[in-house]
Amino acid sequence: MKKTLFVMLLLVFVFLTGCTTNSSSLNTETKKATVVNGTMKVHFIDVGQGDAILIQQGESTMLIDAGDNQYGETVVNYLKDQGVQTLDYVIGTHPHADHIGGLDVVINNFEVKKIIMPKVGHTTKTYEDLLLAIKNKGLKITTPVVGETNDLGDSQFTIIGPNAESYNSLNDYSVAIKLAYGNTSFVFTGDAEENAEKEMLALGIDLKADVLKIPHHGSSSSLSDAFLKAVAPKIGVIQLGADNDYGHPHEETMAKLAGVELYRTDNNGTVVIESDGTNLSVKTQKAGNDTSTANTQKVVQQENTATTADTGSYIGNINSHVYHTVTCSSLPLEKNRVYFDTEEEAIAAGYRPHEECNK
Incomplete structure (x- = not known):
């Protein structure tokens, strides 16, 4: 009882007021970043059975999750290797340990300007440690507002979830965003399951993206046919651990992704996708053993340059x-x-x- 009360008091201290949705003024066209300066890199960091994603555009950086508790130092070291000193945004998608476990270590090691987390608590030591790290840095948590767009350098991200005040599953509280840089785009949905996906679809937002971070580590409880059709990704990335206890990725999910260029952190290690605003290039830490996975740097052309003379109409x-x-x-x-x-x-x-x- 005392522990629960302590966590509740911490929540009161670190949360800013805010609502989850702003549907009355929601722009169904997710904003594109029209100015392109240099490149944007999205790093899907290998943290075993968890998520950790670093986004860099110019001097601006964002971190989405930081894996389980034992991966905090791994993420910190990776960020330092990439020259990160300040994090403009930190998103803790939802309170499960495999997503927020390493965030307290990250917050203790970097200057953080803004933290976005869903307005839901969890009575675990992992969640308590995160709240304490936020409090000790004098930071506040910003509640995600669906439809809100923020700049990250010359890229922009729009919040597309969560869309309700309460859910039966913590996974559905996941903060979801669509990120745009020039003519390229990414969708990140944490562990959002089909219920949350339906709500995102109901918004009427343009969800189409070139890259999809496959939700919930490839679980069959996520990635509905309707959601996959709406995003229609050319590239998918699954973050998961080898021989994990959950059987991820599930066969049903893999079957749906048969036509998608697929990368997996269990096979490929860390995956880095770089955008110049038009084209995407993919680099993997290791070759992997999945025949659907490219083992070397690959460039994906986003604009058609073929002519009817040498190809066809x-x-x-x-x-x-x-x-x-x-x-x-x-x-x-x-x-x-x-x-x-x-x-x-x-x-x-x-x-x-x-x-x-x-x-």
Whole structure:
């Protein structure tokens, strides 16, 4: 009882007032970063069965989660190796230890300007340690407001979850964001499950993104068909530990991701995706043993540069059997393409038109 009261008092001290949603003024178009200066790097740090994501754009940095308790120093050392001295934003997606366990160590080692966490408590020593670290630094917690957009250097992120005041599962409280840099974009949803995904879909926000941090370590309780279709990622990253006790990633999830360029921290170690505002390049710490994973640096072209003279007027996706016009913004990866001179040729080969570019 005393421990619960202590945690509640800490919560009162460190939380700023705020509401979870702002649907009355919600802009359904997530804002794009129109100015591009240099590159943006997104580091999916290998912290075993947990999440830790560093985002760098120019001199600005953000950390989303920091793995379990034993990975605090790992994350601190990684950030220092990347030249990080100040964190403009720290997001603790939700109070589970595999996400916030190392955050107290991070907060103790860096200057932190703003902390975003959902307004939900947890009576664990791990959560108490985090609140104490925040209090001792004289910081306050900002409650996420859905629809709010913040600048991170020349990139911008919009909060897209959580969308309710209370849930049955702590996972659904996960702070979710869409990050944009130039014409490239990422979606991060922590451990949000299907219930929270439905709420994000109901907002009417443009969720389409080039990269999706696969929610909940590849669990079948997340990544509904509707949510995956809305995001339609070219690249997916799963953060998980090798031979974990949960059986992640689940077979059902892997089957859904068959057409996505997939990276896994259990196979690849730390994964770094760099954007110049148009193209994405991917570097992995180690080669991995998954045949769907690229083992060396890969560049993903975001703009079509093909001409009809040397390729064809229509581009088909060999996985989905959907064909696109050459100017479509949702072209498949080069390795998944097949070219057709006419629509009739594509249809005869068993391909169907992409709804958006063939209107």
